[in-house]
Amino acid sequence: MSLIQGATGEWEIVMGLEIHAQVSSKSKLMSGASTAFGAEPNYQVSLVDAAMPGMLPVVNEFCYEQAVLTGLGLNAEINLISIFDRKNYFYPDLPQGYQISQFTDPIVGKGVVSIETADGETHNIGIERLHLEQDAGKSIHDLYPSQSCVDLNRSGVALMEIVSDPDLRSAEQAKLYVSKIRTILRYLGTCDGNMEQGSLRADVNVSVRRPGAPLGTRCEIKNMNSIRNIGMAIEFEAQRQVDIIEDGGTIDQETRLWDVAKNETRSMRSKEEAHDYRYFPDPDLLPVVLEQSFVDAIKARIPELPDAKHSRLMKDYGLNSYDANILIAAPENADYFEIVAKSGSAKLAANWVTGDLFGLLKKRGETIENSPISAIDLGELVGLIDDKIISNKIAKQVFEYMLETDDKPGKIVEDKGLKQVTDTGAIEKAVDDVIAANPDKVAQAIEKPKMAGWFVGQVMQATGGKANPQAVSDMIKAKLGL
C-alpha cells in the first residue's frame, strides 16, 4: 500500500475510475453515420444525430456485440436484458437534449481485472459495470469572439463507460489499471485505445482517508486523456485534499479539471451546480434482450487475453515477468516475438525484439505492424547468433545492413564475409601471437585472471570481430592455465 505522509500522519488514497472507451465500429450507436476520425466538421451527421423532428434512434447491433465481448474480456457478468435510458440536459453539442445511455440496467455487470505493481504484487480491481452510451458533439468556443460553433461528427458515437469499484490505492495502480483496460480492449478489438484522439478517456474519483477509516468526500477529475497526466493529477489532487484536511478544512464534493499547463486540478462545478438528469427509459427503444447462445457465440471468439498470454510467455519461453509484460502490451508485439523465437533462443529473441527492434520503431515512429524488419528476418538473424555463426556484436552490424539493403541476414553475412572464424587453427594462431607479443600482460593475467578479457579483446580485434568470443576466451584460459 502506498500512503501519503502528511504532517499529522499517514493518509490513504481511495480511487474509482470511469473509463469512456469509444467502441470500434464503422457507424454510430443509434444511426448509420460514420465514426471515422478527422472528417470535416459536421460531415458525419445523420438526421438522427442532428435530432431533426420525428427522427428515431435504432440501436446498432454491432455496438452491443462489442460491449458483450468487452464484458467477457473483463470477466464480467453479461446482462441478458439491458435498457437504454435518456439522460436529459441542455447543451448545444447535445442535439436531442438528452444522451441515450444505460442507467439502471447496463449491458454488463460486475467483473474484475488484475494489475501487477512494481513491487511484484497483484491487485484485483473490481469492475462495477459497463454500459453503452452516445458521445456528445464538440463545442468550439474560440473561433469567434461572441459565438460558439458546434461540430456534431462525434454526436452519437458509441462509448462504453467502464466503471471500477473504489479499489485503487495509488497513482501507480490507477495508471496500471487504465493501461490494463486499454490493453484488454485492444486485444479484443473493441476500442483502439487511442487516447490522443479521445478514443479513451478517464474520469478519476479521488478521496483520501486515514488508513482503514470510512471513505472521505471525493472529487472527480474529468476527461483525462493521457496515462501520465492521470498519475500527475492523482498525486496533485490527493495532496491537495490532505493539505486541506490537515489545515482543518473539509473537502467539497465537486468536479475538477486537470490543468496541463499549470500541473494542477481546478474546480469546474460544485455538487450544488450538478444537473438533475431526469433519467428515464427511452420510449423510442425496446430493451435489448440477448439470448445466452448469442453471448456464448461471442465468448467463443475471445482471443487469448493479456493475462493468459503473460503466463504462457513465461511458461513456454522461460521469459521473466518484465519481458513478458513488455511483449503483451499489444497482441502484435507478442505475435512478432513468437515468430522470432521460433528460430532461436527465447531470451535472445526477447532481447532483440524489446531492445533493438522497439528502439528502431520508436526512433522511426513506426508501429510493429509496419516494421521495416519482418519477424521472419529478425528470427533468421537471431538464429545466426544462436548457431554461433555470428556474434551478437556482428549481428548489430547485420541489423543495420538489413535496414539499408532489405537483404536477408544470411545473405548479408555471406556477402560481407561476417561469419565467425570457426577455424581453430586461425584462432589459435591469433591467440599465440597476442600472447607472444605481450609477456608483461601474461604475467599480470596469471596474478589476476580477470585480465583474460583483455586478451579476448585483442584477439577479437585481430580477427576483425569474426572469432567466436567464447571460443577465444576458452582457448586463452587454457593456454595461460587460468
Add this chain to the structure above:
Amino acid sequence: MSELTNLSLSDARAKLRNKDISAVELTKAHIDAMGQIEGLNAYILPTHEKALSMAADSDEKLAKGEGGILEGLPVGIKDLFCTKDVRTTASSKILGEFLPTYESTVTANMWADGAVMLGKLNCDEFAMGSSNETSFFGNVVNPWQRNGDEAALVPGGSSGGSSAAVAARACLAATATDTGGSIRQPAAFTGTVGLKPTYGRCSRWGVVAFASSLDQAGPITRSVRDAAIMLESMASYDVKDSTSVNVGVPAYEKALTGDIRGLKIGIPKEYKMDGMPEEIIKLWQQGIDWLKQAGAEIVDVSLPNTKLALPAYYIVAPAEASSNLARYDGVRYGIRVAGDNIDEQYANSRAEGFGAEVQRRILIGTYVLSAGYYDAYYVKAQKVRTLIKRDFDAVYRKVDLLLTPTTPSEAFGIGENINDPLSMYLNDIFTVTVNMAGLPGISIPAGISANGLPLGLQLIGQPFGEETLLKAADVMESAAEFTALPQLMAK
C-alpha cells in the same frame, strides 16, 4: 359541397378506376372545397400545385390501368407528419418555416400508393390538446353547429384540422395521430370515423413526437371501409422505428364481411361515469342493441383500474414530451431568440416558440421526472400502466372487443374549456386507456345529440386485431345509418 367531394374514398376510388372521373377533376373539386371552408382554418398550408401535379401523375397511371390502392385520391395531412420540402410545423411557432429534407414513413407509404396531397392540416400544438385551440395558427372551427345556434364549436383535438376537413368534405380522408384520443375524440365531435391502430402498427418515423410510447398514426375518414383502405396504406413494419412491430399488413378491407355472429363484445362497467349525459348512456345502449341484433354476444366485463388511467396518462405523456421537445432549442432549426448566453438563448427561444399548453406539459413532465419525484410519479404511473394492460389482458380472455362511448360529451364551444385544463383533460377519459395499453380503437358516428351534434361510439380491439375491430365497426356503421351532414355542408 359538390358531388365529387361528397363521395366516400372507396366510391371515388371506384369512379377513378372506371374512368368516370379523373384524379385531376377530383382534386380540383377538393381544391374548390378547401377555398369554401377557409373560415374553418382546417388547412394551415394548402399544397394545390403539388396536388394537381400528383393527380396528373395518377391519371397517367390510371389510364394504363396501373396505380396503388390510393391512386388519385386527395387527402389531407396532419402537420405532425414531416413532408419533404413542404413546411412542417406541428402547429408550433418554434418550428418556424421548417422544411424537412425527408418524408415520414406513413406519408411516403401513401404517396407510393398514389395518394394526392391537398395540404397540411391544423392541429393542437405538438398534438397537445383536445380542442385544437392550442395551435399557433389559431383554432379550427367545427363544421357542425348546435341546432339554432351559430356559436363556433371545437372540432376536437388534437387532430381537429383532420376531423374538420374530412367532415367538411375538404378531403376524402386525412392522416391523424392519437396519443390519448387525438384521432377518436375529434372523429366523435365531427361525425367522422377515427381509427387509432395498435401501437407499432404504423411507423412513427418522421412524425413529430409528442409521447413516444403512446403516439400512433391513423386515419380519419367518412366510413369504416375508407378507414380500412387508409390503414392498409399507412401501416408497415419499419426498421427505422424500433417500436414498429414486424407483423404483416393484411388487406383490411377484406375483413369487412358484415358477419359478426358469435363475436363477443365486452361492456366495461367502469365506463359508466357519474354525471355522464343521459343521451350518451342511451347511445351506448343503442350500440349494444345493434351488435346484439347482428348476432354478437354481449358480455358485462370489468376493467377495475380504468379510473387510474387518466391521471397516469397525464404523468407519462408529459414526462416523455418534456424530453422529446428538448430538441427544439433554437440551435439547429426553427426560431431562435438570442440571449446574452446559451441558457438565455434557450429560455428566450423556448418561451417565444412554445405556447402555454405545451409549456404547461413540459413543466409537468420535467417535474415528474425530477430527482425525488420520479418514483412517486413516473414509476408509479408506469405501474398503473401495467395494471391497465393486465385489466385488458384478462378481459380479452373472455371477449373479442369492447364497446364504450368515445367521449363523455358532445363537441363544446370554442373557449369553453381552454382556461380549465382539468375539464379539458377529462375529454380523454374513455380514450386514454387504449393508448396506455397500446390497443387499437375506432370511433364511429352513431347518433345525434339533442343539440343536433354528432356522438361517437368506440370499439376497442386486441393488439393487431384491426381486422376484427373494423369488421364490427362496419356492422355498427350500417346499423347506425348515420347520414346527417354538418350544418355548414347542408346550407
